[in-house]
Amino acid sequence: MSETAIRVENLGKKYIISHKQGLSSNKSLRESISNTVKSIGQKFLPSSTKEINPSREEFWALQDISFEIKQGDRVGVIGRNGAGKSTLLKILSRVTEPTHGKIAIRGRVASLLEVGTGFHQELSGRENIYLNGAILGMGKEEIKRKFDEIIAFAEVEKFLDTPVKRYSSGMYVRLAFAVAAHLDPEVLIVDEVLAVGDAQFQKKCLGKMEDVSTKEGRTVIFVSHQMSAIEALCSRAILLQSGKVVLDSNPQEAIRGYLGNAYSLTKGISLKERTDRTGNGKVRFESFRIIDEEGTEVTALQSGKDYRFELGYFNSLEKRTDNVVVSLDIFDERNNRVMLFRTNFTNDNLSLNPGFGSISCSINKLPLANGEYRFLLFMSYADTEIFDWIEDAASARVDGGDFFGTGSIGLPTHCKLLSEVQWSNS
Numbered sequence: 304m305s306e307t308a309i310r311v312e313n314l315g316k317k318y319i320i321s322h323k324q325g326l327s328s329n330k331s332l333r334e335s336i337s338n339t340v341k342s343i344g345q346k347f348l349p350s351s352t353k354e355i356n357p358s359r360e361e362f363w364a365l366q367d368i369s370f371e372i373k374q375g376d377r378v379g380v381i382g383r384n385g386a387g388k389s390t391l392l393k394i395l396s397r398v399t400e401p402t403h404g405k406i407a408i409r410g411r412v413a414s415l416l417e418v419g420t421g422f423h424q425e426l427s428g429r430e431n432i433y434l435n436g437a438i439l440g441m442g443k444e445e446i447k448r449k450f451d452e453i454i455a456f457a458e459v460e461k462f463l464d465t466p467v468k469r470y471s472s473g474m475y476v477r478l479a480f481a482v483a484a485h486l487d488p489e490v491l492i493v494d495e496v497l498a499v500g501d502a503q504f505q506k507k508c509l510g511k512m513e514d515v516s517t518k519e520g521r522t523v524i525f526v527s528h529q530m531s532a533i534e535a536l537c538s539r540a541i542l543l544q545s546g547k548v549v550l551d552s553n554p555q556e557a558i559r560g561y562l563g564n565a566y567s568l569t570k571g572i573s574l575k576e577r578t579d580r581t582g583n584g585k586v587r588f589e590s591f592r593i594i595d596e597e598g599t600e601v602t603a604l605q606s607g608k609d610y611r612f613e614l615g616y617f618n619s620l621e622k623r624t625d626n627v628v629v630s631l632d633i634f635d636e637r638n639n640r641v642m643l644f645r646t647n648f649t650n651d652n653l654s655l656n657p658g659f660g661s662i663s664c665s666i667n668k669l670p671l672a673n674g675e676y677r678f679l680l681f682m683s684y685a686d687t688e689i690f691d692w693i694e695d696a697a698s699a700r701v702d703g704g705d706f707f708g709t710g711s712i713g714l715p716t717h718c719k720l721l722s723e724v725q726w727s728n729s
């Protein structure tokens with residue numbers, strides 16, 4: 304049986320937020336911004352939830368966290384923004400102290416936390432490699448032996464003698480990852496930062512983390528919002544929610560839990576009961592479900608996977624109704640209609656039996672980029688009589704798929720539709 308590498312017992316981390324502070328030197332900009340947002344939020348809370356001393360507020364970023372990690376495990380830590388993932392990694396990396404609880408770690412820990420931590424800005428890439436090796440307790444000869452591997456992996460040969468403050472964020476992360484992964488730590492901790500690198504480098508890092516664990520028996524802890532990376536790399540995943548562990552299981556189950564509440568019928572009521580709809584109601588939508596490749600109803604979607612949208616209906620006409628046009632429209636966060644499926648585009652108009660039934664709309668390789676989407680359902684007789692029309696029938700999040708098979712999520716802030724093309728030059 305493999306040995307315990309990390310034991311965490313009843314860990315808690317409390318932050319004290321003082322509301323009238325400026326940007327203090329020992330705080331990151333991100334932390335300061337998040338505190339400001341929190342303090343603004345507090346102003347709108349009922350007075351009973353406010354602290355007696357308004358300039359000082361306690362906030363538990365982590366509470367009652369206990370788990371054990373075996374040597375060689377690859378553990379993903381997932382959760383929404385602010386769930387406490389980075390705080391947990393910082394405590395495990397001894398960058399910050401827990402408020403209470405215990406942690407025991409067997410062996411050396413190398414971590415790659417937020418960009419900007421771990422390296423000395425004024426020193427060159429070369430000097431930082433030696434400095435980090437020394438911090439990990441390695442001798443000069445040992446570091447020398449690893450040196451070539453590190454620079455080859457990071458692909459920064461030309462900039463070895465340049466201070467790292469001049470590096471682009473991509474170069475910085477490449478070097479920081481290479482240093483952390485090659486200096487033979489017993490525990491390798493990697494926070495999100497891979498998102499900065501390009502898809503090819505991300506893939507290389509995932510491969511390296513897998514090797515470090517499977518070939519060298521080292522323990523890897525990895526935070527990512529990219530569910531495909533968690534699924535590909537990890538043997539186990541911990542789902543954090545508001546500073547607490549809500550699931551600690553295999554990656555698939557934890558991902559399902561994470562994506563779990565991301566899809567809902569808008570307004571929280573079934574379609575059957577919705578009154579904000581248009582049409583004569585002779586045929587009405589009664590339900591909406593999304594079914595995945597395995598036939599399971601899912602609550603969120605991943606780019607690149609196959610899905611079936613299942614629209615339950617009730618046909619109050621007493622006879623079979625031919626020439627029914629059905630459409631399913633998908634809107635993004637900015638209310639742009641990004642996709643529109645309609646039966647008469649493809650001469651697929653339907654014939655619906657009287658009574659209850661269901662209509663399926665299947666799509667292979669979902670081409671939507673990460674984001675929140677809303678669905679509109681429409682049904683008419685030919686183009687003449689609207690049966691039913693519900694805007695905002697449901698909403699769903701697309702998160703963590705791998706449409707291109709490269710790990711790249713595209714640029715969801717710029718473009719919502721993913722498409723494969725063939726590139727060449729002559």
Ligand SMILES: Nc1ncnc2c1ncn2[C@@H]1O[C@H](COP(=O)(O)OP(=O)(O)OP(=O)(O)O)[C@@H](O)[C@H]1O
Nearest residue numbers: 318334337338364383384385386387388389390391
């Ligand atoms: N130094 C700090 N002072 C006060 N609050 C903090 C500090 N650092 C983090 N927090 C708060 O603790 C909570 C957890 O933050 P943390 O960065 O660990 O979350 P996360 O899950 O890593 O989020 P993200 O996915 O956005 O990186 C957040 O509400 C954050 O604002």
